[in-house]
Each structure stands twice: as C-alpha cells, then as structure tokens.
Amino acid sequence: MKSYHINIFYSEADQGYIADIPDLKYCSAFGDTEEEALREVLQAKAVWLETAAVEHKPIPEPKYRPAIYQIAS
DSSP states (O other): OOOOOOOOEETTTTEEEEEEEESSTTTTEESSSSHHHHHHHHHHHHHHHHHHHHHTTTOOOOOOGGGOOOOOO
C-alpha cells in the first residue's frame, strides 16, 4: 500500500510548523516543531480516514507527488 505524501513547512505568520496531506482535502495540522506537526497530522489523517469510512465517503488513492519527483514529459 502506498503512503500519502505529507508536506511540512514553517509558517512565519503562525510562528510554527504546518503539516498537510494534499490528497486528503483539508487534512492539516500545526506544531511548534516539525516532529509535533507530523504527529498531529498523522492523528488528523487517522480521523479523516475513519470519518470518511463511517460516512461512506470516497477515500482517495495516494496520488500527490511533489514537483521534484515528477518526470518531465
């Protein structure tokens, strides 16, 4: 099973780290450190997937790949 890509970046405006999962709409989290943001977004992912399953909503396949990994045509 493929994993969902996670972005982690520092936000000057929020004075902390933001982690998000592009394939899961609105799935993001905040932390004072990169590690904390990662822990939080993994919890958010678990809740996102559980809620989608309970509500019989489609769960997207992992597709997002950062531009650095995309092969030019």
